[in-house]
Amino acid sequence: MKKIAFVSNHPAPYRDPFLSRLVRIPSLQVEVFSLFQRDGGHSFWALEAPAYKNEIVVPHSPKSQLWIFLKCLRLFVFSKYDCVCWPGFLLKSLTWCMIIQVFLCKKYIICPDTVEQRPLAWPLLMLKSWLVRHAFLIFVPGQAAHRYFIEQFHVPDFKIVKGCYALDNKSLLLRIKTFREDRAAIRARWGIKETEQLFLMVANMLENRCYPLLGTVFLEAARAYPDAKFLCVGSGPDYEKMEHLAHGHSQLLISKGVSFDEMLALYAIADVYVHGGKEPASTALVIGAIAGLPILSSPSVGCSWDCLIHEKSGYQVSDYRSAEEWRDGFVYLLSNSDKWRAMGTEAQRLSMSLDVEVAVKRFVEGLEMSEVKK
Numbered sequence: 001m002k003k004i005a006f007v008s009n010h011p012a013p014y015r016d017p018f019l020s021r022l023v024r025i026p027s028l029q030v031e032v033f034s035l036f037q038r039d040g041g042h043s044f045w046a047l048e049a050p051a052y053k054n055e056i057v058v059p060h061s062p063k064s065q066l067w068i069f070l071k072c073l074r075l076f077v078f079s080k081y082d083c084v085c086w087p088g089f090l091l092k093s094l095t096w097c098m099i100i101q102v103f104l105c106k107k108y109i110i111c112p113d114t115v116e117q118r119p120l121a122w123p124l125l126m127l128k129s130w131l132v133r134h135a136f137l138i139f140v141p142g143q144a145a146h147r148y149f150i151e152q153f154h155v156p157d158f159k160i161v162k163g164c165y166a167l168d169n170k171s172l173l174l175r176i177k178t179f180r181e182d183r184a185a186i187r188a189r190w191g192i193k194e195t196e197q198l199f200l201m202v203a204n205m206l207e208n209r210c211y212p213l214l215g216t217v218f219l220e221a222a223r224a225y226p227d228a229k230f231l232c233v234g235s236g237p238d239y240e241k242m243e244h245l246a247h248g249h250s251q252l253l254i255s256k257g258v259s260f261d262e263m264l265a266l267y268a269i270a271d272v273y274v275h276g277g278k279e280p281a282s283t284a285l286v287i288g289a290i291a292g293l294p295i296l297s298s299p300s301v302g303c304s305w306d307c308l309i310h311e312k313s314g315y316q317v318s319d320y321r322s323a324e325e326w327r328d329g330f331v332y333l334l335s336n337s338d339k340w341r342a343m344g345t346e347a348q349r350l351s352m353s354l355d356v357e358v359a360v361k362r363f364v365e366g367l368e369m370s371e372v373k374k
Contacts, residue, residue, distance in 0.1 A: 003029045005076050006085040007057070007094075008111075010036045011050045013260055014283040017168040017356040018363075020051040025364060033057055033075070035068070035087070069093035077101055083136055088112035089128065098131050107136040111164045113280040115144040115302050117152050129153055137366050141165040141281040142354060144302040158373060161366035163359025165283050165303075169290050169351060172264065176291050179268035187269045190231065190253065197228045197337065199296070199330070200270035202263055202284050205236035209277035210320065212238060215245045215252055217323050221330035222251050228334055229253060230274070233266060267291040271340060272333055275301050278320055289313070289351035294343035296329050306353055313347035 006022070008015055011034055023030045032050075035057045057071060068091065076084045077097050084101070086094050086108055101108050110132065120128065132138065132153045138160045140146055146162055149155045179186065184194055192198055199218065205211050211232060222228040231253040232242055239256065246252040258266070264287075267273070273288025278300040288295055289307040295314030297304040310316040315329040333340075352358065 003031075003080060003082045004085065005031050005033060005079070005081040005083075007033045007035065007072075007076065007087060008085075009087045009090070010034050010038055011054060014165040014167055016050045016052070017171070018163065018166040018359055019054075021356060021360045022363065023052045025360070028364070028367075031055075031081075035091075065091065065093040069096055072097050073100070077104070077106065083107040083109060085109040085111055085139065088114065089131075095127075095131070098135075099127075102131065102134045108134075109137040109139055110135045111139040113141050113145060113165070113302070115148045115280045117148075135159070136370050137161055139164040139363065139366075142303050143305040144299070145280065147305075156373075158366070158369050161362050162306075163354060163356075163362055165281055165286075166354055166356040166359035167283060167286060167290065169355040172287060172290050173292075173348075175261075175264050176268045179265040183269050186265050190266075190269070192229060192231075192253075192269065193227075195227055197225070197272075197334070198270045199228065199230040199272045199274050199333075200233070200266055200288070200293075201230075201274040201276065202233045202266060202287075203275065203282070204234040204257065205232070205238035205242060206277075207238060208279060209238075209275075211276065212241050212245060213321075213323060214274065214276040214326060215242055217326040218330055219245075219249055219252055221327045221334065225334045226251075231255065231266065231270070233258060233263070267293065271337075272296060272314075275304070276320060276326070277301070286351055286354055289347035292344035292348045294333060294340050295347050296333060303354070307347055307350045309346065309350070313343050313350055 019032050032052050032054045034054055037056050072093060077100055086098060088111060089095055098108055132155060138149050138155055140160060140162055141164055142162055146160050149160055187194060203209055218230045229251050233255045235257045242254045246254045267287060270293055273293040273295055275282055275285040275297040281302040285295060285297055285301055285303045286307060295308045297308055298317040298320040300320040308314050308316055315332050317325045317329050319325055
């Protein structure tokens with residue numbers, strides 16, 4: 001295999017490092033495309049332009065699924081590429097492109113962030129299974145998705161590669177360490193004293209992340225720990241609920257989304273990283289591990305499978321909907337601050353399995369292995 005088209009939804013800090021390196025692999029000719037110019041949910045990130053040539057498929061106003069299908073058909077299916085990487089099953093237009101590729105005996109790679117199968121009508125589930133079975137590779141974020149594709153679709157292990165949300169661990173840690181040199185000043189800007197213990201969660205305030213539950217439980221757990229604070233950063237439908245919850249409670253701090261650099265500064269001043277709710281991956285959790293912070297989360301957050309070992313790299317809540325379990329988690333970490341450094345070191349070690357250098361190596365080896373076994 002020589003010429004690959006890598007189609008992503010949009011540029012992102014959890015994909016750009018991987019693509020920047022992949023395009024430099026001598027044995028491959030990789031061309032990168034983004035369906036959209038930016039991630040609408042994180043417009044406040046203020047990201048630098050990606051360090052690779054990137055063609056936008058839908059450069060202006062939103063287009064119909066038919067328009068996207070016809071353009072992708074022309075660009076990627078009836079084209080010069082030996083293989084196309086597709087960003088999962090989110091758009092029907094791309095699913096139709098994969099269907100046509102199967103009939104044309106053309107190779108494609110699926111990059112989904114799915115970790116469980118939502119209810120689907122039987123014909124649709126069979127179609128998805130058929131497309132998964134015919135994929136050249138399945139490129140997933142981490143261990144939770146890896147497990148899902150083996151158990152749900154019986155995909156051979158060699159066809160599943162981890163790391164589609166790879167981060168540049170070394171670069172991020174260096175930037176976080178630089179911010180730590182100004183830790184006291186950054187904390188002062190946020191109204192946080194050096195002596196206070198800071199729990200942090202950075203993610204848009206969507207219903208699936210259960211922010212109100214976390215905030216309520218933290219305030220209960222922290223009554224006996226007046227020096228503890230919980231900083232919740234993100235925009236979204238639950239923001240006003242969190243503002244209302246924080247009113248009159250100085251231990252709970254609420255902020256709208258910040259730039260990516262400002263976000264890294266918050267990891268630099270935090271003591272524990274928290275990620276509640278339920279979602280397929282979460283690079284925010286991985287950055288917490290890269291920063292060397294203990295992790296408080298649950299198996300319902302996909303990347304916890306890669307970075308969280310109970311009472312080794314943090315505290316694992318088994319049921320993300322249980323207020324009692326979250327309370328136990330906050331209390332455990334608050335009462336075991338002497339273990340934070342060791343837990344953070346272990347979380348940092350575990351995060352290396354999703355580092356960009358590891359992910360690129362695995363991806364190239366996966367291509368070679370699938371070529372041999374096809």
